[in-house]
Amino acid sequence: MTIWLSIIALAIALLLLFGFQRVYTPRQTSLEGIESPEAVQAYDRISRWPQFGMLRRMVVRELKRHRPGGTIVDVGCGPGYLVTLIAQSFPYLKIIGIDISEEMMQTAKRNLTNQGFGERVEFRRGDAGNMSLSDASVDFVISSLSLHHWSFPKMVLLEIHRVLKPSGQFLIFDLRRDSLRGFYWLLHFAKNVVLPSAMRHINEPVNSVLSSYTASEIRELLSLTQFAKTGITPGFGWMFIWGQKS
Numbered sequence: 627m628t629i630w631l632s633i634i635a636l637a638i639a640l641l642l643l644f645g646f647q648r649v650y651t652p653r654q655t656s657l658e659g660i661e662s663p664e665a666v667q668a669y670d671r672i673s674r675w676p677q678f679g680m681l682r683r684m685v686v687r688e689l690k691r692h693r694p695g696g697t698i699v700d701v702g703c704g705p706g707y708l709v710t711l712i713a714q715s716f717p718y719l720k721i722i723g724i725d726i727s728e729e730m731m732q733t734a735k736r737n738l739t740n741q742g743f744g745e746r747v748e749f750r751r752g753d754a755g756n757m758s759l760s761d762a763s764v765d766f767v768i769s770s771l772s773l774h775h776w777s778f779p780k781m782v783l784l785e786i787h788r789v790l791k792p793s794g795q796f797l798i799f800d801l802r803r804d805s806l807r808g809f810y811w812l813l814h815f816a817k818n819v820v821l822p823s824a825m826r827h828i829n830e831p832v833n834s835v836l837s838s839y840t841a842s843e844i845r846e847l848l849s850l851t852q853f854a855k856t857g858i859t860p861g862f863g864w865m866f867i868w869g870q871k872s
């Protein structure tokens with residue numbers, strides 16, 4: 627009993643001493659698309675866990691603040707669970723899910739079969755930097771946990787600007803590399819103890835945070851675009867990036 631209390635006290639002391647420091651580390655690159663069937667299956671499985679559900683609800687809460695209407699595109703939609711939640715939360719929206727990975731696309735299509743959304747929801751395989759959408763044809767672009775995979779994020783922001791209608795908006799949710807050390811510990815624990823081995827083999831989710839951006843890097847990227855308004859809302863391990871076309 628005394629040993630356990632000492633271990634817990636030591637863990638709390640370490641957390642208080644070091645866990646609230648921000649991590650500053652060079653960015654690593656990530657795989658552009660998740661294609662390996664094992665990794666896609668593992669990601670599909672963990673996406674149904676309550677922790678991921680909580681993250682999606684947080685994204686939808688933020689989305690509600692921006693009052694989306696018309697057509698929304700989810701870029702890097704993965705297995706399609708955010709598309710489902712958006713379709714349920716905004717019954718008047720048309721939703722297009724885009725992903726570069728054929729394996730993810732097929733998984734998303736399977737996951738949304740028989741959900742009754744009909745023609746309101748559509749999936750297309752495509753690259754975020756070169757979407758098969760006409761100029762000024764979309765009202766809103768959303769993306770969750772995909773930005774850190776993009777090889778050319780500036781190109782994607784320019785592409786988002788191209789496809790948005792005047793006054794159209796985008797909202798990107800992603801991890802931030804300058805997270806608190808405690809958040810890194812949590813991700814290491816998840817990788818080594820909690821997640822399926824297929825995720826451990828691709829060093830996820832640690833790779834994701836190491837390949838994500840800092841708020842100041844994003845600010846610099848946004849300054850290279852023509853959005854009329856932009857904003858960044860940082861959290862302790864993630865951030866929301868928002869912009870509006872003139």
Ligand SMILES: C[S@@+](CC[C@H](N)C(=O)[O-])C[C@H]1O[C@@H](n2cnc3c(N)ncnc32)[C@H](O)[C@@H]1O
Pocket residue numbers: 657658659660661673701702703704705706708724725726727730752753754755769770771772775776777
């Ligand atoms: C970590 S998953 C996130 C999936 C989903 N948005 C979510 O929040 O669970 C990242 C997704 O982005 C996709 N992706 C990566 N680079 C992309 C690109 N350039 N264009 C489109 N999709 C991309 C990957 O294939 C993968 O499905």
